[in-house]
Amino acid sequence: MAVNETVKYGIIGVGMMGREHLINLHHLRTQGVVVVCIADPYLPSQQLALGLAQSFDWPLKVFSGHQELLDSGLCDVVVVSSPNMTHYQILMDILNHPKPHHVLVEKPLCTTIADCRKVVNAARKRPDMLVQVGLEYRYMPPVAKLIEIVKGGTLGRVKMVAIREHRFPFLVKVNNWNRFNSNTGGTLVEKCCHFFDLMRLFAGANPVRMMASGAMDVNHKDEIYDGKVPDVIDNAYVVVEFDNGARGMLDLCMFAEGSKNEQEISVVGHTGKGEAFVPESIVRFGSRMEGRDGVQTLKAENQLIKLVTLFFSVPAPTSCLWLAFRFDPKLPYFSRYEGLHHGSSYLEHLNFLSAIRVKGAKTPAVDLNDGLISVAMGVAAQLSIEKGRFVYIEEVLGEHNC
Numbered sequence: 313m314a315v316n317e318t319v320k321y322g323i324i325g326v327g328m329m330g331r332e333h334l335i336n337l338h339h340l341r342t343q344g345v346v347v348v349c350i351a352d353p354y355l356p357s358q359q360l361a362l363g364l365a366q367s368f369d370w371p372l373k374v375f376s377g378h379q380e381l382l383d384s385g386l387c388d389v390v391v392v393s394s395p396n397m398t399h400y401q402i403l404m405d406i407l408n409h410p411k412p413h414h415v416l417v418e419k420p421l422c423t424t425i426a427d428c429r430k431v432v433n434a435a436r437k438r439p440d441m442l443v444q445v446g447l448e449y450r451y452m453p454p455v456a457k458l459i460e461i462v463k464g465g466t467l468g469r470v471k472m473v474a475i476r477e478h479r480f481p482f483l484v485k486v487n488n489w490n491r492f493n494s495n496t497g498g499t500l501v502e503k504c505c506h507f508f509d510l511m512r513l514f515a516g517a518n519p520v521r522m523m524a525s526g527a528m529d530v531n532h533k534d535e536i537y538d539g540k541v542p543d544v545i546d547n548a549y550v551v552v553e554f555d556n557g558a559r560g561m562l563d564l565c566m567f568a569e570g571s572k573n574e575q576e577i578s579v580v581g582h583t584g585k586g587e588a589f590v591p592e593s594i595v596r597f598g599s600r601m602e603g604r605d606g607v608q609t610l611k612a613e614n615q616l617i618k619l620v621t622l623f624f625s626v627p628a629p630t631s632c633l634w635l636a637f638r639f640d641p642k643l644p645y646f647s648r649y650e651g652l653h654h655g656s657s658y659l660e661h662l663n664f665l666s667a668i669r670v671k672g673a674k675t676p677a678v679d680l681n682d683g684l685i686s687v688a689m690g691v692a693a694q695l696s697i698e699k700g701r702f703v704y705i706e707e708v709l710g711e712h713n714c
């Protein structure tokens with residue numbers, strides 16, 4: 313696809329996350345991006361998306377099912393942001409469709425390892441399509457900064473990765489799909505695939521075995537849907553052992569609104585330690601040699617905020633000239649959008665768009681194997697809670713080998 317060619321997007325599932333994608337793509341309009349169609353069976357979601365698109369001056373074709381959207385031939389790229397349990401069939405239909413579509417699929421890739429495997433195999437037969445998985449925490453500015461520090465070798469060889477997510481309970485979703493393991497894959501798949509993906513990235517290794525303890529102790533206990541009480545756990549500790557000897561630990565609590573940060577990440581290597589805090593957007597790192605006094609603290613800022621700060625730091629006549637030169641609205645930093653996920657969805661789209669534009673020269677930053685392994689780690693952790701023992705990744709991956 314040529315650099316200046318307009319890229320036409322369709323969005324399958326326009327609930328909370330689908331509309332978030334719509335808004336993010338609108339912020340990329342100066343990059344030659346347009347959303348031309350959506351598919352969602354739920355009228356209120358359709359209407360909310362249509363209202364947004366009208367305010368952007370984007371005429372949208374609306375379908376109630378993904379197959380009609382694909383058959384319309386209207387778009388080059390599809391974003392799959394429907395509930396987790398629908399990802400498998402939708403992905404298979406996209407991958408088997410005669411017209412090639414590049415795909416950004418929300419996490420988790422699918423709810424089971426067997427379904428992930430079938431998608432991976434089907435995608436192998438479609439080298440004409442790019443598929444990226446929406447593990448977007450990699451793009452959150454403080455997390456991205458910590459990744460840069462770790463990959464730059466500042467901390468030495470990574471030995472321990474601890475991720476704490478302390479947050480509010482699961483939100484209410486359309487038809488309450490997120491209240492049941494059978495729809496989500498389980499909390500450790502649905503939510504924590506993000507963190508398992510980050511652990512792999514920081515450790516630079518693959519998981520060997522996992523041990524977890526967790527339960528639904530506080531949330532959703534007084535909710536009933538069609539006579540059924542939700543079964544999604546709301547807290548857990550998970551220990552992961554990696555094949556290079558590194559260790560990971562996840563501390564998840566979903567009744568922790570009284571927390572300053574939602575995510576606190578600590579990475580310790582043999583020579584130093586790094587930390588990232590979201591949403592405070594702070595990164596700290598230091599070395600064993602320099603000790604506490606040598607710890608550096610950085611604010612992982614949005615590019616736009618940085619530019620505005622610089623603007624006000626120079627004298628007025630100079631700053632006006634500087635502004636005229638620097639604030640080119642065609643540049644991505646001009647309209648970078650923070651959105652619901654601290655700017656990560658915007659950066660994810662920017663990254664995927666550049667992979668689409670140079671197709672063949674660049675693979676998606678988060679590929680199907682990353683999607684599969686993050687689900688496998690969640691499945692192993694859920695199984696560990698059920699069985700009360702270590703679960704080997706081979707045990708869950710091996711069972712579903714195709």
Ligand SMILES: NC(=O)c1ccc[n+]([C@@H]2O[C@H](COP(=O)([O-])OP(=O)(O)OC[C@H]3O[C@@H](n4cnc5c(N)ncnc54)[C@H](O)[C@@H]3O)[C@@H](O)[C@H]2O)c1
Nearest residue numbers: 325326327328329352354357393394396398418419485486
């Ligand atoms: N990246 C993130 O951090 C993040 C955050 C939230 C949600 N998500 C993911 O995004 C996806 C959607 O979650 P949400 O919060 O928007 O849920 P939601 O309930 O708000 O919206 C889901 C929408 O999909 C529609 N839908 C249902 N079945 C469909 C089908 N077969 N085809 C097309 N549309 C269908 C529903 O009618 C609804 O409008 C999930 O996979 C979720 O895990 C990711």
